[in-house]
Amino acid sequence: MARLRGPDGCPWDREQTFDSIKRHTLEETYEVFDAIERRAWPDLKDELGDLLLQVLFYAQMAAEAGYFDLRDVAENLNAKLIRRHPHIFPPNDGPAAIATDSSAVLRNWEQIKLEEKKSRPAPTSILDDIPRSMPATLEATKLGSKAAKVGFDWPDASGLFAKLAEETLELRAEIDRADSDKIEAEFGDLLFTAMNLARHLKIDTESALRRSNAKFRTRFAAMECASGGAAQLAAMPPEDLERLWSDAKQAEMND
Numbered sequence: 001m002a003r004l005r006g007p008d009g010c011p012w013d014r015e016q017t018f019d020s021i022k023r024h025t026l027e028e029t030y031e032v033f034d035a036i037e038r039r040a041w042p043d044l045k046d047e048l049g050d051l052l053l054q055v056l057f058y059a060q061m062a063a064e065a066g067y068f069d070l071r072d073v074a075e076n077l078n079a080k081l082i083r084r085h086p087h088i089f090p091p092n093d094g095p096a097a098i099a100t101d102s103s104a105v106l107r108n109w110e111q112i113k114l115e116e117k118k119s120r121p122a123p124t125s126i127l128d129d130i131p132r133s134m135p136a137t138l139e140a141t142k143l144g145s146k147a148a149k150v151g152f153d154w155p156d157a158s159g160l161f162a163k164l165a166e167e168t169l170e171l172r173a174e175i176d177r178a179d180s181d182k183i184e185a186e187f188g189d190l191l192f193t194a195m196n197l198a199r200h201l202k203i204d205t206e207s208a209l210r211r212s213n214a215k216f217r218t219r220f221a222a223m224e225c226a227s228g229g230a231a232q233l234a235a236m237p238p239e240d241l242e243r244l245w246s247d248a249k250q251a252e253m254n255d
Contacts, residue, residue, distance in 0.1 A: 001053075001060045018061060025054040084112050126150070137205045140195035157200040163193045215252075222248035 004013040028050045035044040056070065063069035082089040086108065126149075130142045147153060154160050171186040198205045223244040227233050233241065 001056045002063075005060050005064065013057075016057065016061070018058065021054065021057055021061075025051075028054055083116075084109050086112070135206070137191075137195055137209075140192050141199050141205065144196045144199050154196070154200065157197060160193060160197040160200060164190070164197065167193050219245060219248040219252060222251065 001013075004010045006014075028047065032044065032047045032051055035041075035047045055073070059068070059070040059073050083091075085105075087105065127143060127146055130139060130146060132139065134142075144153065154163070167186065167190040171183065171190055174182040174186045195205060198208065223241070224230055224233060226244055226247065227236065233244075236244075
């Protein structure tokens with residue numbers, strides 16, 4: 001990785017930043033999950049390598065910036081594993097903590113984490129309890145729920161439809177201005193509002209989107225079947241594509 005990022009290395013690797021790599025890290029994580037769910041062990045071996053590549057990438061970029069290096073990452077993890085397993089690694093060569101089963105281990109683990117947090121700066125907001133490390137859709141839902149506990153919320157779902165319309169107009173305005181950064185910001189606001197609407201409607205956003213993804217797969221496959229394949233679809237005008245989509249949708253409703 002140091003060579004790939006070096007002066008005579010790969011142009012693509014050299015251009016990457018912490019922010020540009022983030023989406024790849026998320027994709028690789030989901031691919032690991034998929035391989036596990038399919039019990040595809042050769043695929044899992046490959047996907048774990050891809051996930052490890054993300055760690056190497058971040059560590060190399062951090063080393064170049066003078067923040068830390070891969071050795072620091074490993075040593076930090078090593079220290080954490082020892083600290084959080086006192087039943088295996090007794091502190092100061094003293095007696096090992098009692099852990100008769102996995103439940104006791106988890107209790108010890110959580111207690112040690114709480115002790116570690118005491119050394120950190122005190123939270124300044126009730127939202128600080130919500131980790132930024134969770135998926136963005138889940139984080140948005142939890143942020144809305146936490147704010148609602150102090151009365152900062154829409155009374156019901158109806159107000160959120162007006163908010164969706166407002167955010168849509170703001171997004172369109174930024175698209176007209178062609179400011180990519182502001183377009184992303186306004187699109188994020190639109191998604192955040194949609195997450196709050198889902199919360200009011202008691203909808204699991206991950207489940208809802210996966211359902212729509214599956215629906216799209218089914219309808220698109222029907223379009224491919226009706227047209228004779230993807231190559232034929234690519235040669236069709238937009239109106240014919242729309243007709244095939246409508247036919248697939250109607251067939252699904254009839255079923």
